[in-house]
Structures are given as C-alpha cells and as structure tokens.
Amino acid sequence: MTGRLRALAIVLGLAALLIATVLADAARRRAARDAEASHRLLVRVIRLPDLALSSSSRWLRHPSQAEPGAALADLPAGLDVDPAGALIGPPRAVLEAGRSR
Amino acid sequence: MRRQLALLDYAVGALGRRAGKSAALGAGLAFVVALFGAALLLTDAIRAEHERLVEEMPDLTVQRLVAGRPALxxxxxxxxxxxxxxxxxxxxxxxxxxxxxxxxxxxxxxxxxxxxxxxxxxxxxxxxxxxxxxxxxxxxxxxxxxxxxxxxxxxxxxxxxxxxxxxxxxxxxxxxxxxxxxxxxxxxxxxxxxxxxxxxTDLAVDLTTEDEARVITRRITERLPGARVLERRLLRRTYELTFDARGGLLAFLLVPALAAFLLLAWERLSGLGDAERREIGILKAIGWATADVLAARVYESLVLSLTGAAVGIALAYAYVFWLGAPGLWGALLGWSNLRPALDLAPALDPLQALSLLGAVVVPFVAVGVVPAWRAATLDPDRAMRGAE
Incomplete structure (x- = not known):
C-alpha cells in the first residue's frame, strides 16, 4: 500500500470515528432520557404531553388541545398554527394591555 | 481490485496537488451538510420528544363548546x-x-x-x-x-x-x-x-381499550351536543404531520444554500485549469480509457464529499446537542419569554441521514464528473495543447 493510500485510510478512518462518536453519544443520550423517571412522572401528574415551546401564545403551548376560534381551531396540532410567528412579534402594547393593576 | 486501488491512489494524489481547492470545497460541503443536518436533527428530536410521552395522555379529552368557543x-x-x-x-x-x-x-x-x-x-x-x-x-x-x-x-x-x-x-x-x-x-x-x-376545563376519559375510542366518541357527542372529543390515537398522527411539515419547511429554507454551494462547486470544477486539462490529455495519450479518467474523478469527488459530509454531520450534532443550537433554538422559540434550555434526546433517523447524503453528495459527485467527462472525450493531442 502506498503512502497516499495509507493517508487516505487514516482520513476515512477518522471520518468513520467521528460518525461512530456521534452515534455512540446519541445512543447514550437516548438511554439516559429513557431511564429518566421524572419526565414520565411529570406527564402522569399533569396529563398534558405538550412541550413548553411557547409561553407567549397560549394556542401554541398545548398543540394537543384544539381551541376553536384560535389558531388550532380545526384540529389538534393543526398545520400552519402560527404562519408568521417566527417572523413577527406582537406589539409590546398588546402585552401591556393584559397587565392587572 | 489492484486497478481500482491504483485509480484511488491517483485520485488522492490529484487531491493533494490541488490541496487548497480541495480543502475549500471540502469545507464548503461540510458547512452545507452541517446547516441541513442541524435543522433535521433539531426537528427530529422535537418530534421524538413530543411522541415519547403521548401515551400518558388520556385516551379521550372531552371539551365543551359554546358559540364556537371552549367553555367550562x-x-x-x-x-x-x-x-x-x-x-x-x-x-x-x-x-x-x-x-x-x-x-x-x-x-x-x-x-x-x-x-x-x-x-x-x-x-x-x-x-x-x-x-x-x-x-x-x-x-x-x-x-x-x-x-x-x-x-x-x-x-x-x-x-x-x-x-x-x-x-x-x-x-x-x-x-x-x-x-x-x-x-x-x-x-x-x-x-x-x-x-x-x-x-x-375538560374531562379526561380513560378507556379499558383504546379500540373503543371511536364508538365512545360518537356516544359522547350524542349525549352532549357541542362536545369536542380529542382522541389520543389521532393526535399521534397529527403530531407527525405537523413536525414533518415544519421540519420540511426549515430544510426548504436551506435549499438556496445548497444550490449556491453546488453552483460554486460547478464553477470551480467546470473551469478545468490548463494543467488539469493537460493532465487528462497525457493520461489519455499513455493509454488510459475514458472510463478510467472518470473513475479517478469519481473517487476524488467521493473522498472529498464523504469526508466533508462526515465532518458536517459531526458539526451539526455538536452544534445542536452539545452547544444547545444557539441562534437556531432562539429563532424557533420566537418571542416567548419563558423558554426552556434545549435538552432533547437525539432521534437519528437512518433514512433521513441517507437522504441528506443523497441530496448533497450525489449532486457534488455529478458536478465534478461532467467537466472531466467533457475533457476526457477530447482528442488527447488537443487536450494537451489546452484546447476547449
């Protein structure tokens, strides 16, 4: 085997090692998550499985719960629930209006 | 086998001779794969996290509607x-x-x-x-x-x-x-x-068997007109649809980046330098078949793209799961004030990894091979003289 092929084998070996590291870390993290009891128990207590990804728009907080007249009107977890949500924030004054005095 | 190894050896030598260009293309490819990979890893992980605990939901959730709005x-x-x-x-x-x-x-x-x-x-x-x-x-x-x-x-x-x-x-x-x-x-x-x-707010209903969900739903709506019943079984499917669409949208936004990279690669590779053209001419003159020239070129592109893709995937993984996707996570969460740190378990889908590789590696190899094929089909004498 020539020096160049040896170098190639080393480079490809390192690339394979990178991927193997990623796969091993992913498997470790998944196993850790599956073994974590607190998460499952939390959902058992509150019985709402949704992720807390939006605390500012209540219709996105629980996509599993349809809310007629709001973005998730037609079905739970409906498509296009927040078409411009990633682009446009609400005017601050709107949030201020909900302030209790 | 020996022939293929010799071609591979030649391809590595050619990459080494154009080290600067090879490194730039490899880095560009790694960057594009990292961008796509990060979007896919993140949306896959969020979907998997949603689905992980859906089974803890009640089989049915009964809401009541008044004038089209949810009521107590x-x-x-x-x-x-x-x-x-x-x-x-x-x-x-x-x-x-x-x-x-x-x-x-x-x-x-x-x-x-x-x-x-x-x-x-x-x-x-x-x-x-x-x-x-x-x-x-x-x-x-x-x-x-x-x-x-x-x-x-x-x-x-x-x-x-x-x-x-x-x-x-x-x-x-x-x-x-x-x-x-x-x-x-x-x-x-x-x-x-x-x-x-x-x-x-609502009623959580557990059934002895989930198969009865549809029948019970009908009976509930008969007894309480205006009731809305959410079935867990249906929810699992809608989750899948939602996140597929969202993830697809995110990946779609990155298509221009892929297109720009391929355009750049095409520009870099199609403008075969005089030296490369002469090299192909000499190879043809000393008896290489067109297929050999192309095979050497495919090996070159494969070595470059597979290494670049491996680095890109590792970068995407490190960015999402070790660093917590700074920037991307904030953009996805929008203007929420209370936002959890990203702590998700990776859900690697081999099919998606393959399609990612297919979307990046295959076009990259293709844009490298076409100009070489054009040069290899030229008359060796003209190629050595640097003719188009």
Whole structure:
C-alpha cells in the first residue's frame, strides 16, 4: 500500500470515528432520557404531553388541545398554527394591555 | 481490485496537488451538510420528544363548546360518562393559562389531586402540593421570579396578591415540559383560574381499550351536543404531520444554500485549469480509457464529499446537542419569554441521514464528473495543447 493510500485510510478512518462518536453519544443520550423517571412522572401528574415551546401564545403551548376560534381551531396540532410567528412579534402594547393593576 | 486501488491512489494524489481547492470545497460541503443536518436533527428530536410521552395522555379529552368557543364543562357530566361501557375512569380537570404580567408570559396552571409520594420523583426539588395553596412550579419560572422551595409565590388576583407556598420545583430533564408550569391542588387552581366549583376545563376519559375510542366518541357527542372529543390515537398522527411539515419547511429554507454551494462547486470544477486539462490529455495519450479518467474523478469527488459530509454531520450534532443550537433554538422559540434550555434526546433517523447524503453528495459527485467527462472525450493531442 502506498503512502497516499495509507493517508487516505487514516482520513476515512477518522471520518468513520467521528460518525461512530456521534452515534455512540446519541445512543447514550437516548438511554439516559429513557431511564429518566421524572419526565414520565411529570406527564402522569399533569396529563398534558405538550412541550413548553411557547409561553407567549397560549394556542401554541398545548398543540394537543384544539381551541376553536384560535389558531388550532380545526384540529389538534393543526398545520400552519402560527404562519408568521417566527417572523413577527406582537406589539409590546398588546402585552401591556393584559397587565392587572 | 489492484486497478481500482491504483485509480484511488491517483485520485488522492490529484487531491493533494490541488490541496487548497480541495480543502475549500471540502469545507464548503461540510458547512452545507452541517446547516441541513442541524435543522433535521433539531426537528427530529422535537418530534421524538413530543411522541415519547403521548401515551400518558388520556385516551379521550372531552371539551365543551359554546358559540364556537371552549367553555367550562359541568363536572356532573363526568358521572354520565362513567356509566358508558368501556369507560374505565373519568377525571374532571381544572387547568388553564394565567397571564403573568411581570414576565409578559403565560404560565400554565394545572390542578391535580395526584399527590402520591411516589410521584414526587417528578420534581427536581421538594414535593407535589398536598394541601391548601401549595404549588410546585417549573424551574425556569422559579428562576425568573427568583423563587426557591420554601418561598411564597405572589400571584396578582382581583387587585390583591395571593401568596402560594412553593413546595417543589420541576426541572432537570423535564424542563422542556415544565418551564412555565404551576401545579396546585384543584381548589387552589380553581381560585387562581376563577373556575367555579362544579365546573371543569375538560374531562379526561380513560378507556379499558383504546379500540373503543371511536364508538365512545360518537356516544359522547350524542349525549352532549357541542362536545369536542380529542382522541389520543389521532393526535399521534397529527403530531407527525405537523413536525414533518415544519421540519420540511426549515430544510426548504436551506435549499438556496445548497444550490449556491453546488453552483460554486460547478464553477470551480467546470473551469478545468490548463494543467488539469493537460493532465487528462497525457493520461489519455499513455493509454488510459475514458472510463478510467472518470473513475479517478469519481473517487476524488467521493473522498472529498464523504469526508466533508462526515465532518458536517459531526458539526451539526455538536452544534445542536452539545452547544444547545444557539441562534437556531432562539429563532424557533420566537418571542416567548419563558423558554426552556434545549435538552432533547437525539432521534437519528437512518433514512433521513441517507437522504441528506443523497441530496448533497450525489449532486457534488455529478458536478465534478461532467467537466472531466467533457475533457476526457477530447482528442488527447488537443487536450494537451489546452484546447476547449
């Protein structure tokens, strides 16, 4: 085997090692998550499985719960629930209006 | 085999001779794969996290609609449902949102009777509320309000402040579900949400077998006109659809980056330099077949693209799961004030990894081979003289 092929084998070996590291870390993290009891128990207590990804728009907080007249009107977890949500924030004054005095 | 090894050897030599160009293309490819990979890894992980605990939901959730809006449902209706066959348990739930002006964010208040000490393991610190105005809250909310177990949380209500002793905080791995959560006894949740005794937000129905869901749904809507029944089984599918669409959208936004990279690669590779053209001419003159020239070129592109793709995937993984996707995570969460840290378990889908490789590696190899094929089909004499 020539020096160049040896170098190639080393480079490809390192690339394979990178991927193997990623796969091993992913498997470790998944196993850790599956073994974590607190998460499952939390959902058992509150019985709402949704992720807390939006605390500012209540219709996105629980996509599993349809809310007629709001973005998730037609079905739970409906498509296009927040078409411009990633682009446009609400005017601050709107949030201020909900302030209790 | 020996022939292929010799071609591979030649290809590596050619890459080495154009080290600068090879490194630039490899880095560009790694960057594009990392961009795509990060979007795919993140959306896959969020979808997997959603699906992981859907089975803890009730089989059916019964809401009541009035004038097309969700309204409170009478607890007495739960007794009616308990009489239905295949219904194992019906639990009236009191939960809802409270706009916390100080945070400019909604918190989710959930009332629950569940206080079994075995369930205290759900919390990072303390225990579940067992009496009176006690509450257990999400760690992110506690951090924002500067609260710890043992403190009292002040909630403005009707011009007054209601103080609720914090007896526990949720956190750690469950932060992604509990960031904005306030768990209280049902009576206290009623007070905070202004829900009168005898009424509930919805009814959680558990069945003896999930297969009966459709039949029971029909019977419920017959008994309570205007009821909306959410089936867990259907939900699982809609989740899948939603996140597929979202993930696809995110990946779609990155298509211009891929196109730009391929255009660049095409420009770099199609403008074969005089030296490369002469090299191909010499190879042809000393007896290489066109297929050999092309094979050497394919090996060159494959070595470059596979190495670049491996580095790109590792970069994407490190960015999402080790660094917490700074920038991307914030963009996805939008303007939420209470936002959990990204703590997701990776869900690597081999099919998606393959399609990612297919979308990047195959076109890259193709744009490298076409100009070489054009040069290889030229007359060796003309190629050596640098003719087009």
């Amino acid at each position: 449902i009478a607890e007495s209706f739960a007794d009616e449902l308990r009489g239905l066959p295949a219904v194992r348990a019906v639990e009236p739930r009191v939960w809802g949102y409270y706009f916390f002006a100080a945070l400019e964010a909604n918190v989710t208040i959930v009332g629950t009777e569940r206080a079994d000490p075995a369930l205290d393991a759900a919390l990072a610190h303390g225990r579940l509320p067992r009496e009176g105005a006690e509450v257990a809250i999400g760690e992110d909310l506690a951090d924002h309000l500067g609260l710890r177990v043992g403190d009292a949380m002040g909630i403005p209500l009707d011009g007054d402040i209601v103080f609720s002793p914090v007896v526990g905080t949720f956190g750690g791995g469950s932060a992604i579900r509990s960031a904005d959560l306030v768990v209280a006894r049902p009576a206290h949740a009623r007070r905070l949400l202004d829900v009168e005794e005898g009424w509930a």
